[in-house]
Amino acid sequence: MLAEAGATVAVNDLDAVPAEEAAAQLGGDCFAVPGNVTSEAAAHPIVAGVVDRGHDLDFLVNNAGVAAPLVPLADLSSEDWQHVIDVNLKGAFLMSQAAAAVMRGGCIVNVASVAGLVGFPASHAYGVSKAAVVMLTKTLATELARRRVRVNAVAPGLIEAPMLDVMIRNSEDSDALAARIPMGRLGSAEEVGRVVAFLCSDSASYITGAVLPVDGGWQAFGAAGPASRPGGPSC
Numbered sequence: 001m002l003a004e005a006g007a008t009v010a011v012n013d014l015d016a017v018p019a020e021e022a023a024a025q026l027g028g029d030c031f032a033v034p035g036n037v038t039s040e041a042a043a044h045p046i047v048a049g050v051v052d053r054g055h056d057l058d059f060l061v062n063n064a065g066v067a068a069p070l071v072p073l074a075d076l077s078s079e080d081w082q083h084v085i086d087v088n089l090k091g092a093f094l095m096s097q098a099a100a101a102v103m104r105g106g107c108i109v110n111v112a113s114v115a116g117l118v119g120f121p122a123s124h125a126y127g128v129s130k131a132a133v134v135m136l137t138k139t140l141a142t143e144l145a146r147r148r149v150r151v152n153a154v155a156p157g158l159i160e161a162p163m164l165d166v167m168i169r170n171s172e173d174s175d176a177l178a179a180r181i182p183m184g185r186l187g188s189a190e191e192v193g194r195v196v197a198f199l200c201s202d203s204a205s206y207i208t209g210a211v212l213p214v215d216g217g218w219q220a221f222g223a224a225g226p227a228s229r230p231g232g233p234s235c
């Protein structure tokens with residue numbers, strides 16, 4: 001969506017090959033800046049990979065994320081917990097720190113989750129990391145506003161993307177999840193991308209510190225029973 005809007009996108013991923021493939025798919029001058037966002041030693045070189053090519057860094061999208069296995073509290077290892085916190089939270093912190101040092105305006109968009117807004121059983125690592133990303137968004141927004149850097153977050157609901165495979169094993173799982181969504185369907189990556197592009201655009205010039213759910217009404221729903229059954233939900 002950012003490339004379609006005319007941005008030269010520097011694609012980060014852990015490994016070079018998927019980052020290069022994604023950049024090639026985007027076409028134009030888009031290029032890869034692979035590296036592990038959890039590593040302080042990598043965050044600055046990732047940013048330098050943009051600046052050294054002569055580009056200004058106008059936007060940072062902290063999208064890298066991992067989910068932990070959905071297991072009861074007693075079964076979650078501290079290593080699995082720490083890995084999720086490292087990628088989802090420390091990665092967003094380190095990349096924001098490295099990017100903010102060279103940004104002269106523009107904006108940062110963090111990809112949070114509805115799991116950071118409401119409690120999910122067995123989401124001890126993922127939900128906690130995303131709730132912290134929400135607060136990281138607000139602290140960064142208040143600190144960087146005077147430097148004309150806006151900072152916002154999207155909080156996607158259930159989006160048809162690889163991470164959802166943790167929760168969906170078959171079409172029955174998919175139907176059960178869709179029934180919890182007032183709009184009655186999962187979202188698409190494009191629907192999240194469009195909101196990220198909006199937050200990066202001049203149309204959002206007075207929006208900073210916001211956390212925008214992109215969830216088909218998921219976190220707004222609090223009634224009993226399915227959210228999207230024919231005849232409407234019970235109250």
Ligand SMILES: NC(=O)c1ccc[n+]([C@@H]2O[C@H](COP(=O)([O-])OP(=O)(O)OC[C@H]3O[C@@H](n4cnc5c(N)ncnc54)[C@H](O)[C@@H]3O)[C@@H](O)[C@H]2O)c1
Pocket residue numbers: 012013014035036037038062063064065066087091111112113114155156157158159160161162163164
């Ligand atoms: N799919 C959903 O339903 C959903 C819902 C809410 C939020 N999200 C969030 O959206 C974002 C994208 O998720 P997705 O569903 O597209 O999953 P995905 O697994 O396709 O994308 C995550 C990407 O992050 C990369 N990554 C992981 N660790 C990294 C590291 N240390 N350094 C650099 N890159 C790393 C992975 O290689 C992968 O390409 C994540 O932050 C996720 O938490 C997804």
